[in-house]
Amino acid sequence: MITGTGVTKTYRQRGSILGARQVPALRGVDFAVPRGGAVSFIGESGCGKTTLGRIIAGLETYDDGDIVIDGTSMSGLGHRARQPFFRRVQLIHQDPYSALNPTRTIHQTLSAPLALRARQTGRSRSWTDERAEELLSLVGIDPGYVLPRYPHQLSGGMRQRVVIARALTMDPDVLVADEAVSMIDVSLRLGILSLLKDLRVRLGVGVLFITHDIATARYIGDDSELYVIYRGQVVERGPTETIIAEPVHPYTQSLLSAIPVLHGLERPGEEQVVPTEALDEGRADEGCLFARRCPFVTERCEHEMPVLGRGGGEVQRHACFHPQPRSVIPVGAGQ
Amino acid sequence: MTSTTHAPGVRIRDLTVVYRTPAGELPAVRGVDLELVPGTITGVVGESGSGKSTLALSLLNAVQPPGRIAAGAVEIDGLGDVLTLGGEDLRRTRGRQVGYVFQAAQNSLNPLKTIGKQLLDLGRSHDVADPRALVRDAKVLLARMGLDGGRVLDSYQHELSGGMRQRVGIMLALVLNAKVVVLDEPTTALDMITQATILRIIREVHEERELTTLVITHDVGAIAEVADGLAVMYGGRIVEHGPVRKVLATPRHPYTQGLIRAIPRLSGDISLARALPGRPPTLGTLPAQGCVFRERCERRLAVCDTDDPVVITRNGRSVACHAVERAAAVAMRKEYA
Amino acid sequence: MTVIINPEGVADPKASPAGTRATLRRNFWRGVWRVLRRKPSRMAGVAIIAVFVLMGIVGPLLYPANLPRDDNALYAPPSLAHPLGTDFEGTDVLALIVTGARYVLLTGFATAVITVTVGTAIGLFAGFRRGRWDTLLMRITDVNLAIPGLPLLLVLSTVWKFTGPLQMGLVLGLLGWGGIARAVRSQTLSLRERGFIEAARGLGLPTTHIIGRELLPGMAPYIAMNMLIAVTGAVYAQVGLFFLGVLPFESNNWGVMLNLAVFNGGALTTPAALPYLLAPLMAILLLTLGIVLIVDAMDEIFNPRLREE
Numbered sequence: 001m002i003t004g005t006g007v008t009k010t011y012r013q014r015g016s017i018l019g020a021r022q023v024p025a026l027r028g029v030d031f032a033v034p035r036g037g038a039v040s041f042i043g044e045s046g047c048g049k050t051t052l053g054r055i056i057a058g059l060e061t062y063d064d065g066d067i068v069i070d071g072t073s074m075s076g077l078g079h080r081a082r083q084p085f086f087r088r089v090q091l092i093h094q095d096p097y098s099a100l101n102p103t104r105t106i107h108q109t110l111s112a113p114l115a116l117r118a119r120q121t122g123r124s125r126s127w128t129d130e131r132a133e134e135l136l137s138l139v140g141i142d143p144g145y146v147l148p149r150y151p152h153q154l155s156g157g158m159r160q161r162v163v164i165a166r167a168l169t170m171d172p173d174v175l176v177a178d179e180a181v182s183m184i185d186v187s188l189r190l191g192i193l194s195l196l197k198d199l200r201v202r203l204g205v206g207v208l209f210i211t212h213d214i215a216t217a218r219y220i221g222d223d224s225e226l227y228v229i230y231r232g233q234v235v236e237r238g239p240t241e242t243i244i245a246e247p248v249h250p251y252t253q254s255l256l257s258a259i260p261v262l263h264g265l266e267r268p269g270e271e272q273v274v275p276t277e278a279l280d281e282g283r284a285d286e287g288c289l290f291a292r293r294c295p296f297v298t299e300r301c302e303h304e305m306p307v308l309g310r311g312g313g314e315v316q317r318h319a320c321f322h323p324q325p326r327s328v329i330p331v332g333a334g335q
Numbered sequence: 336m337t338s339t340t341h342a343p344g345v346r347i348r349d350l351t352v353v354y355r356t357p358a359g360e361l362p363a364v365r366g367v368d369l370e371l372v373p374g375t376i377t378g379v380v381g382e383s384g385s386g387k388s389t390l391a392l393s394l395l396n397a398v399q400p401p402g403r404i405a406a407g408a409v410e411i412d413g414l415g416d417v418l419t420l421g422g423e424d425l426r427r428t429r430g431r432q433v434g435y436v437f438q439a440a441q442n443s444l445n446p447l448k449t450i451g452k453q454l455l456d457l458g459r460s461h462d463v464a465d466p467r468a469l470v471r472d473a474k475v476l477l478a479r480m481g482l483d484g485g486r487v488l489d490s491y492q493h494e495l496s497g498g499m500r501q502r503v504g505i506m507l508a509l510v511l512n513a514k515v516v517v518l519d520e521p522t523t524a525l526d527m528i529t530q531a532t533i534l535r536i537i538r539e540v541h542e543e544r545e546l547t548t549l550v551i552t553h554d555v556g557a558i559a560e561v562a563d564g565l566a567v568m569y570g571g572r573i574v575e576h577g578p579v580r581k582v583l584a585t586p587r588h589p590y591t592q593g594l595i596r597a598i599p600r601l602s603g604d605i606s607l608a609r610a611l612p613g614r615p616p617t618l619g620t621l622p623a624q625g626c627v628f629r630e631r632c633e634r635r636l637a638v639c640d641t642d643d644p645v646v647i648t649r650n651g652r653s654v655a656c657h658a659v660e661r662a663a664a665v666a667m668r669k670e671y672a
Numbered sequence: 673m674t675v676i677i678n679p680e681g682v683a684d685p686k687a688s689p690a691g692t693r694a695t696l697r698r699n700f701w702r703g704v705w706r707v708l709r710r711k712p713s714r715m716a717g718v719a720i721i722a723v724f725v726l727m728g729i730v731g732p733l734l735y736p737a738n739l740p741r742d743d744n745a746l747y748a749p750p751s752l753a754h755p756l757g758t759d760f761e762g763t764d765v766l767a768l769i770v771t772g773a774r775y776v777l778l779t780g781f782a783t784a785v786i787t788v789t790v791g792t793a794i795g796l797f798a799g800f801r802r803g804r805w806d807t808l809l810m811r812i813t814d815v816n817l818a819i820p821g822l823p824l825l826l827v828l829s830t831v832w833k834f835t836g837p838l839q840m841g842l843v844l845g846l847l848g849w850g851g852i853a854r855a856v857r858s859q860t861l862s863l864r865e866r867g868f869i870e871a872a873r874g875l876g877l878p879t880t881h882i883i884g885r886e887l888l889p890g891m892a893p894y895i896a897m898n899m900l901i902a903v904t905g906a907v908y909a910q911v912g913l914f915f916l917g918v919l920p921f922e923s924n925n926w927g928v929m930l931n932l933a934v935f936n937g938g939a940l941t942t943p944a945a946l947p948y949l950l951a952p953l954m955a956i957l958l959l960t961l962g963i964v965l966i967v968d969a970m971d972e973i974f975n976p977r978l979r980e981e
Binding site for chain 3: 057058059083086087090091093095098099100101102103104105108112113116148150152153163166167169170
């Protein structure tokens with residue numbers, strides 16, 4: 001179980017003569033990834049979802065707030081003491097081509113972390129080869145074929161499965177999948193998604209799924225939770241199916257409206273929302289962050305910042321003064 | 336811009352492009368016939384190794400070694416067979432008659448020059464007499480796509496967002512009044528909202544300027560949003576071609592059916608969605624004879640191993656599949672019995 | 673090919689780790705051979721280098737310790753007895769070239785090993801650690817780069833007689849690692865951002881593993897190229913020093929030959945000593961050519977994708 005409260009991160013951008021500019025990447029994000037659960041972060045690039053994923057995987061630090069892993073607060077620990085905790089969270093990169101070392105065979109790639117694991121858990125060296133085969137079988141590829149090969153000899157889908165197998169060598173509690181299918185061929189994407197779903201059930205490993213394609217978030221489990229992030233703030237969260245079917249925040253509605261409609265197979269939703277202007281990061285932060293782009297903006301939105309409603313469990317929450325469910329997603333043409 | 340020329344038609348006939356490898360010359364595109372109807376947007380969808388990018392390059396006769404156009408013709412109205420052009424004629428054609436928006440426009444711009452300077456370079460290499468008019472046209476185009484022309488022309492590539500670069504790429508392809516436009520993966524690596532904007536722009540500009548457009552992508556959704564016709568490529572062959580709505584509603588080729596079933600969607604029953612078994616072919620793993628898709632096909636017949644299915648066209652829809660053909664033949668026999 | 677391989681040509685994954693490693697090594701050398709055979713120029717390069725290496729190893733054994741002189745044939749033109757003519761005291765020039773190769777090659781090799789080892793180690797460490805270590809090591813590198821090599825060598829040679837090729841190589845090597853350190857550092861900086869390095873850190877793999885097993889192999893073609901080029905640089909440097917006459921003429925050496933041909937034989941003004949001048953020049957040229965022809969193959973040798981294709 002990993003929880004975060006008020007996680008904040010600000011980047012300092014140098015360049016202007018007037019000194020460093022503060023660029024907020026995360027503005028006090030609360031989240032929880034339950035054991036074996038699934039959580040998706042969605043939003044546009046630069047919204048902070050990748051930064052949050054990297055912070056949770058221990059690859060970046062946060063400025064404020066706290067992350068608690070299995071009851072231990074990370075804020076109270078030094079860099080070294082945090083490492084064993086963050087090792088329970090493994091990141092799966094977007095690009096399976098750069099995530100594997102081109103000069104090493106898959107056997108070499110897997111045996112290095114497995115040897116480390118064997119030392120940590122007091123197992124013998126011979127266990128590593130057994131375990132490598134076991135893990136590759138678990139992610140659905142033939143160990144005999146893959147082990148002696150170099151990454152360039154494998155397809156994108158296979159590489160991503162090897163990357164997942166490598167992440168599993170550390171027996172993680174949570175896998176952070178950052179755009180893990182966006183570079184995979186369309187016909188193979190569902191295979192990777194159902195593998196992640198499958199691993200949740202079989203190993204009890206939690207999945208934190210980061211994507212800009214909301215549709216893929218549906219496929220990691222129907223019990224998953226969705227966080228919509230805009231400019232470092234969670235603007236809507238709740239059960240994935242509920243948010244997709246009945247989004248109330250205009251930003252969520254814009255994201256869903258933008259998804260291409262398979263004309264002929266489905267028709268567009270009736271109340272599609274299109275933002276009034278393009279995203280501009282360097283904007284003043286007064287009022288609602290989405291106000292300038294929101295078609296439903298009112299006087300209040302310009303001056304006051306809405307906060308994510310508090311509530312527990314299976315409820316939908318939003319940060320909007322004028323929440324209004326709209327039917328924006330495509331519906332089947334047959335209906 | 337008062338252009339009296341109408342959108343030209345493009346006919347690709349029996350095009351074969353081979354790549355030289357240690358294992359001999361292997362076809363990346365094989366025997367492709369494709370007609371781009373004047374004034375329409377044709378979408379070519381395919382996965383990695385389908386040969387779609389090679390097909391797009393052939394339209395400009397720009398296949399680079401070790402690739403080689405081995406056979407076929409690409410006829411563009413008013414130009415003739417592009418594949419017979421060479422040297423200066425070919426260079427002039429690119430940009431003037433055929434505009435090309437490169438895959439990931441962010442890499443096709445020179446990072447050391449402002450967009451305006453690159454525009455002037457383009458004008459100079461095509462002997463544009465009036466650079467001012469060129470800049471004016473560029474600004475009009477950029478404004479049409481919702482950008483501040485003056486600001487964009489003074490910018491360097493790194494000062495523009497992904498969506499802006501893509502629009503600059505479209506501007507550079509159209510500013511010399513090309514009437515045939517090829518867009519290679521125009522929405523890859525863009526965010527959803529930006530992607531929707533770019534797709535809308537492609538559609539609108541296409542109509543306003545009376546273009547003949549070819550969109551190459553791996554994203555069926557993007558094609559569904561903009562295209563009139565959809566051609567599905569697999570293993571260097573076009574396996575299905577027809578009006579986009581009809582192909583999506585009633586796909587006929589087993590690959591098209593599998594591909595559409597594999598798309599993650601917002602609505603519908605997720606338990607019906609399935610990944611295609613197997614993996615996309617590469618140049619080296621393509622079978623030398625028989626159907627290119629048979630390894631992953633659920634309707635595989637004995638004949639698929641030996642004979643390459645021919646493209647059969649009925650009622651404006653083309654399919655290359657033995658199983659589909661056999662079923663159609665049976666249905667027809669029943670009808671006439 | 674004379675190597676016997678297992679019939680499938682694929683490593684057996686069930687084999688013990690040691691067995692797998694042996695298979696990998698065998699596959700690597702087979703790949704190297706395949707890469708070299710791809711272009712005739714590379715084979716020519718290999719042949720040239722092989723001849724020189726052979727010269728360096730067995731050359732001095734072919735001749736007596738003191739080469740015979742022939743007072744009747746001073747500066748003799750090329751003939752059957754003396755294919756490259758003779759020098760000022762009637763010694764066979766070919767014999768001088770062959771026996772002189774060992775000194776030149778040993779120096780070149782020693783220089784290359786030292787340059788590459790020091791340069792790579794410093795570059796890797798600075799690039800991977802960044803921060804304070806990076807700043808410190810790069811300042812040291814700057815100092816190294818700023819040392820004017822030739823004047824320093826001239827000064828050094830007055831106080832220290834470079835008695836053997838290895839000492840010579842040591843000095844040249846310690847003077848020349850700066851460029852490689854800088855280049856390796858910038859390669860490391862770009863490689864360390866790659867996904868697989870980050871993954872290795874996320875897995876908690878030790879730093880030695882990350883630097884030695886993950887980073888280093890990716891830079892192998894680059895390092896190998898630099899090493900070969902360092903050999904040519906070292907050959908030029910030492911031959912130059914001998915030519916200038918700042919080092920004692922202790923043994924046969926191509927540089928010494930050049931010096932004597934020009935300053936004693938007047939090769940620049942009379943044709944008699946011309947073969948004596950041209951022979952060492954051609955030897956240096958050939959050696960450089962051989963190296964340049966092989967450098968072209970390094971990228972393919974160390975990149976598994978290019979090697980296997």
